[in-house]
Structure formats: C-alpha cells, structure tokens
Amino acid sequence: MSDIINILPDSVANQIAAGEVVDRPASAVKELLENAMDAGATNIQLIVKDAGRTLIQVIDNGCGMSDSDARLCFERHATSKIHKADDLFAIRTMGFRGEALASIAAIAQVELKTRQADNELGTQVEIEGSTVKDQHPCSCPVGTSLAIKNLFYNVPARRNFLKKDTIELSHIEEVFRRITLIHNDISFSFHSNGRLLYDLRADTMLQRVCQLFGDAYKDRLFPVEEESDVVSIKGYVAKAEYAKRTRGEQYLFVNGRFIKHPMLTAAIEKAYTDMIPESYHPPFFVSLSVDPSRMDVNIHPTKTEVRFVDESPMFAILRAVTKKALGQYSLASEIEFNPSTEFDFSPAPKDYMPQTPRINYNPNYNPFSSQKSGNQTNRHADNLTPSAGMHGWEDFFDEKKQTSEQPDIRKSENPTIQSSDCFQILNSYIACPTPDGLLIVDQRLAHERILFERLSSHEKPLAAQQLLFPVNCQFSAADADIFEEMMGDLIHSGFAIERMKGSNVFVVSATPDELSDSELQELLDTLIRECKGAMMEKFVDRRTRLFMTIARRMSVKSQKPLCQEEMQQIINDLRNCSMSTVAPGGETISTILTAEKIGQLMNA
Ligand code: ADP
Ligand code: MG
Numbered sequence: 001m002s003d004i005i006n007i008l009p010d011s012v013a014n015q016i017a018a019g020e021v022v023d024r025p026a027s028a029v030k031e032l033l034e035n036a037m038d039a040g041a042t043n044i045q046l047i048v049k050d051a052g053r054t055l056i057q058v059i060d061n062g063c064g065m066s067d068s069d070a071r072l073c074f075e076r077h078a079t080s081k082i083h084k085a086d087d088l089f090a091i092r093t094m095g096f097r098g099e100a101l102a103s104i105a106a107i108a109q110v111e112l113k114t115r116q117a118d119n120e121l122g123t124q125v126e127i128e129g130s131t132v133k134d135q136h137p138c139s140c141p142v143g144t145s146l147a148i149k150n151l152f153y154n155v156p157a158r159r160n161f162l163k164k165d166t167i168e169l170s171h172i173e174e175v176f177r178r179i180t181l182i183h184n185d186i187s188f189s190f191h192s193n194g195r196l197l198y199d200l201r202a203d204t205m206l207q208r209v210c211q212l213f214g215d216a217y218k219d220r221l222f223p224v225e226e227e228s229d230v231v232s233i234k235g236y237v238a239k240a241e242y243a244k245r246t247r248g249e250q251y252l253f254v255n256g257r258f259i260k261h262p263m264l265t266a267a268i269e270k271a272y273t274d275m276i277p278e279s280y281h282p283p284f285f286v287s288l289s290v291d292p293s294r295m296d297v298n299i300h301p302t303k304t305e306v307r308f309v310d311e312s313p314m315f316a317i318l319r320a321v322t323k324k325a326l327g328q329y330s331l332a333s334e335i336e337f338n339p340s341t342e343f344d345f346s347p348a349p350k351d352y353m354p355q356t357p358r359i360n361y362n363p364n365y366n367p368f369s370s371q372k373s374g375n376q377t378n379r380h381a382d383n384l385t386p387s388a389g390m391h392g393w394e395d396f397f398d399e400k401k402q403t404s405e406q407p408d409i410r411k412s413e414n415p416t417i418q419s420s421d422c423f424q425i426l427n428s429y430i431a432c433p434t435p436d437g438l439l440i441v442d443q444r445l446a447h448e449r450i451l452f453e454r455l456s457s458h459e460k461p462l463a464a465q466q467l468l469f470p471v472n473c474q475f476s477a478a479d480a481d482i483f484e485e486m487m488g489d490l491i492h493s494g495f496a497i498e499r500m501k502g503s504n505v506f507v508v509s510a511t512p513d514e515l516s517d518s519e520l521q522e523l524l525d526t527l528i529r530e531c532k533g534a535m536m537e538k539f540v541d542r543r544t545r546l547f548m549t550i551a552r553r554m555s556v557k558s559q560k561p562l563c564q565e566e567m568q569q570i571i572n573d574l575r576n577c578s579m580s581t582v583a584p585g586g587e588t589i590s591t592i593l594t595a596e597k598i599g600q601l602m603n604a
Contacts, residue, residue, distance in 0.1 A: 023158070030179070032146055034100075035146075038081065044061075045191070046190045053165070062144060063116065063143075064115045064119075067135075071132065074102055077102075090292055105127045108149060109153065110146065112145070121139055124140075129154050182253040220238050221238055221285075223235070238284060239326075240276050246281065248533070250268075252265060263311060275326070428559055430570060437598075442558075442587075443567075470509040474506075475506070494512030497509075530546070
C-alpha cells in the first residue's frame with residue numbers, strides 16, 4: 001500500500017483559489033475599480049490593452065498605501081476593511097475578504113505604485129506568480145496605480161478559455177457600466193488600446209445614464225424616489241414604449257453595488273402590467289439603500305445575488321413606487337402640453353396610488369378576433385427587436401413545427417392562385433380560396449420569412465436604393481469595431497457603408513429598398529446590440545440574427561393596404577420559401593379555414 005495524498009504547493013493552491021475570484025479580465029477590472037472606490041478616490045482611470053489580456057491598469061487618487069501595506073495587500077486575507085466577525089454586518093465597502101489582490105498576484109505580473117498624502121515618496125512593488133520580485137521607493141502622485149500584466153500567464157488552461165477580444169471587452173464594458181452608473185459622484189475614464197472609450201465627469205445619475213447609453217435616454221425615463229423604513233429608492237425607470245425584448249438594460253443596485261434580484265426586478269416589471277407585452281422588459285436604473293444588517297452580505301465576491309430580510313415589503317414598495325412614477329409622470333407630460341392651465345400640485349395623501357393609465361397602442365387591434373391575448377402580443381412587436389433569448393429560435397430550427405395543422409402552401413395541390421381570388425382582411429391578412437378551404441396568410445410574417453430567406457441565400461441580395469444624402473452613423477469605439485465585423489453581411493443585404501478613417505463614424509450611402517433614413521441609426525444600433533447578445537449566447541449564428549432583424553424591420557407592416565399584385569407576389573414568394581409556415585421568430589404565418597373549422601367556430 002502506498003500513500004496517495006499530496007499537499008498542493010502554495011503556488012498551485014493560490015492559482016486554484018484565484019480562479020474563484022478572477023475568471024476573466026472583466027472580474028479583475030471589477031476588483032481594481034472597487035478597491036479604488038474603497039480608497040475614497042474621486043477620479044479613477046481604467047486602461048486596458050487587448051481586452052485586458054496584456055494589460056489592466058487602474059489609477060486612482062485615493063488614500064494610497066504605506067510601504068508595508070503595499071507589500072501586505074498581496075497576502076491572502078489581507079484587508080483593512082474588517083477587523084472582527086461582527087464587522088461583517090455593517091459592511092459599507094465594496095471589498096472585505098482580502099482576496100482579490102492575492103488572487104491576482106498569483107496569476108499575473110503585477111506592478112503597484114502607491115503614495116499616501118503625507119509621504120514625499122511612494123513605493124513600488126513588483127510581484128509575479130505570488131513572488132515579490134522588487135520593492136523600492138518611487139516618486140508618484142498621491143493614490144494608487146495598479147497594473148496587471150499578462151493575466152493568466154502561468155495558467156494556460158484559463159488563458160485558452162478567454163473569448164475573442166470583442167467579447168472580453170464587452171464584459172469589461174458591462175462591469176464598467178455597473179460600477180460607474182451608481183458612482184456618478186466619481187469621475188471615470190476608460191481607455192482601450194490607446195483609445196478613449198468613455199470620459200465620465202462627476203454628475204447626476206441621469207447625466208451618467210446619458211453619458212453611458214446616449215442622450216436620448218433623457219426623454220425615455222421617469223424618476224422614481226421613495227423613503228421608507230425598510231428601503232429608500234432612487235433612480236429611473238423607462239417609459240413603457242421603450243421596453244425591449246431583452247433584459248440588458250436593467251440595473252438594480254443596493255448600497256452602491258450592482259445586484260441581480262429576480263424578485264425585485266419582477267416588482268418593477270409588474271408595475272408595467274397592461275402597458276407592455278409580457279415578453280418585453282423595461283430598462284431601469286434603480287438604486288436601493290438598505291440597512292446592511294438587514295441583508296445577507298456573506299456572499300461570494302464575484303456573485304451578484306443578495307438576500308434581504310424584508311423581501312416582501314420591498315417588493316410591494318418597489319412596485320408601488322414604479323406604478324406611481326409611470327402614472328404621475330405620464331400625466332405630467334400631458335399637462336405640459338397646455339402650460340397655460342393652472343393645476344393644484346398639493347401633494348397626494350401618503351398612501352394614495354394613482355391608477356396606472358392604460359395605454360392601448362396595439363395598432364392591430366382586431367375587434368372580431370377571439371384569439372387569446374398571447375397571440376395578440378406578437379403584434380406589438382413590429383418596431384421592437386426580436387428576442388435575444390432562446391424562445392422562438394427553437395421553433396425556428398424545429399422542422400417539426402410544420403405539422404399538418406399548418407398549411408404548407410408549397411405543396412398546395414393548386415399552386416396557381418388567381419389574383420382575382422385573393423383579398424385582404426383588415427388590411428393585415430391575405431385570404432385565398434383553395435380547394436381545402438380559405439387560406440389566411442399574415443402579410444407581415446409572410447414577408448418577414450421571404451426577406452429572411454432572401455437575405456440568407458447568397459444569390460439574391462435585396463435591391464438597394466442610393467440615398468440622396470448619405471447618412472452618418474456614429475457608435476462608441478467598442479461598438480464601432482463590432483459594427484465593422486458586421487459590415488460584410490450588411491453590404492450583402494443591400495447597404496453601402498464605409499468607415500471614416502480613424503473615427504467611429506460610418507457613412508451609409510445606400511440601404512435596402514424601403515428602409516427610411518430615420519430608421520437607419522436605430523436599426524444599426526439594434527443590430528449591434530443583438531450581435532453582442534448573439535456573441536454572448538454562442539449558440540446562435542450572429543449572421544442569422546442580423547438577417548432576422550433586418551427582415552423584421554423591412555417587412556410590410558400589418559394594417560397596410562395591399563393591391564392585388566402585391567398580395568399575389570407575397571403568396572408566390574412565400575411558396576418558394578424553404579419553410580413557409582413559420583416566421584423566423586417562430587410565429588405561425590398562415591392557417592386554413594376548412595369547412596370543419598368554420599363549423600366549429602360557428603358552434604363555439
Ligand atoms: P479587500 O478589498 O477585500 O480588502 P483586496 O485584496 O482587494 O481586499 O485589497 C487588500 C487591501 O489592499 C485592501 O483592504 C486595502 O487596504 C488595500 N488596497 C487595495 N487597493 C487599494 C487602493 N487602490 N488604494 C488603497 N488601498 C488599497
Ligand atoms: Mg478589494
């Protein structure tokens with residue numbers, strides 16, 4: 001019998017532990033930014049090279065460290081933030097476990113320069129794979145600069161796991177947004193490969209949202225604010241019409257920290273009931289303050305889940321506050337229409353909850369339809385973006401969807417449908433008598449399918465129209481790079497696009513037929529957002545997603561009167577599609593009203 005147990009050498013144990021804290025460049029960025037904030041910095045610079053692979057550097061003007069702390073901070077469990085177990089219940093700092101720097105030092109080459117205000121000279125420490133290589137006095141500004149070079153240089157397995165630079169960079173950007181959004185009193189800058197991506201001055205939270213997401217957000221949000229014993233709430237929620245198919249722009253913070261909390265998110269979303277379709281999600285930027293002893297702080301540093309003692313009252317308050325904001329401010333914007341009218345603005349009683357106004361903007365409301373609302377919600381989707389989730393895609397790839405229930409008009413016994421035979425119902429459906437019954441085709445979904453297949457096939461790109469005045473579209477630096485990667489597919493789709501040398505501006509001189517100039521920037525923004533979504537999900541082909549969005553955007557709308565020729569064209573083109581029964585998003589395109597079905601309807 002031989003002994004088989006080894007004690008792992010420290011270097012290996014450290015690397016394993018490090019993997020829990022730092023699994024990709026973005027998590028190292030998070031740790032460094034949090035340390036800078038804990039040090040009381042008012043100005044923080046983030047510099048990355050090659051999406052953090054070769055360099056992540058954070059420079060702050062915080063309190064700095066003494067000579068001996070500069071060395072000690074790389075030891076495991078070295079923290080200045082808690083002293084005894086009780087402190088855990090009053091945590092106000094971002095970090096407290098004393099693990100981050102030790103972990104980072106185990107898997108990278110780190111250079112620290114730091115100086116405290118009352119010292120003339122600072123100190124510089126170089127450390128590599130947990131081994132201190134050098135420490136000497138240096139002259140540097142007050143504060144701390146920490147540079148991480150060659151992350152995972154000694155952990156090839158992790159290094160190989162890293163995604164393309166564009167993906168790692170978008171993770172870093174997300175970390176940057178999650179931190180900068182809620183720390184609007186601190187100024188931040190962010191350089192990537194020598195380019196300035198963000199330059200954020202200390203300002204209001206609303207200004208910060210606009211700096212990060214675009215000035216248009218100023219008009220898209222309502223403020224929320226409430227003080228109560230269990231929670232104080234401050235922030236912004238989007239107007240109903242800016243809801244999206246993805247949850248990307250939902251930011252919830254507790255005590256200055258980004259969290260994910262499905263229940264509290266649901267509380268906000270519940271306030272929108274009846275205002276937006278169920279599959280849509282309103283963007284929001286909401287900050288909660290909670291007594292730290294009423295929440296579970298003993299969470300893993302890289303996780304964003306939190307638990308609260310007062311979860312149910314928080315849910316109720318958050319929903320009520322959001323409802324109030326949606327109700328009050330929708331009303332307020334109507335009042336602004338008529339500034340001469342005097343209103344009594346005396347505050348409402350404390351527990352008064354105005355009714356959420358019902359906004360009915362379903363343009364395809366069909367008074368004769370007895371369909372359940374689930375089907376109707378699809379009709380809201382017209383000018384919004386397709387789902388980034390899996391729903392719909394499964395259907396799309398699932399050939400089994402072509403069941404006998406759904407007529408496959410390709411195989412129709414009587415392929416020549418005479419123009420005179422077609423007619424339009426409610427300006428939204430094309431009806432064609434066939435020997436089996438009345439074929440009813442959703443014009444929008446059918447056209448979406450046709451365009452999608454045309455885009456996906458290489459032979460027949462869409463007709464392009466030359467723009468009278470070329471349109472300049474501008475993106476953030478990171479988005480511009482993603483956009484450049486999509487350009488080939490866009491040109492295939494009928495766009496003519498060129499990037500202006502050395503800038504993030506793209507000149508569009510031609511677009512596929514029927515796309516209006518005003519829709520252009522919005523469509524391109526949508527494409528970039530979805531492209532990022534597709535990259536992160538991995539399983540969906542980015543190109544497919546792109547073509548799907550273009551097809552949806554350009555398809556003939558519901559409620560559009562069509563002439564005989566146009567109807568005939570759609571029916572014929574649909575017949576030539578390789579899949580004619582299901583739209584790219586998974587919705588059913590057509591149905592046949594057989595004598596039997598009509599009989600059932602009559603007696604229902
Ligand atoms: P934690 O943040 O959990 O305490 P870290 O490993 O992130 O653990 O940092 C260890 C310690 O190093 C901190 O507690 C703090 O005292 C010091 N430190 C780290 N970064 C900075 C910084 N930018 N400025 C001043 N002190 C810092
Ligand atoms: Mg820390």
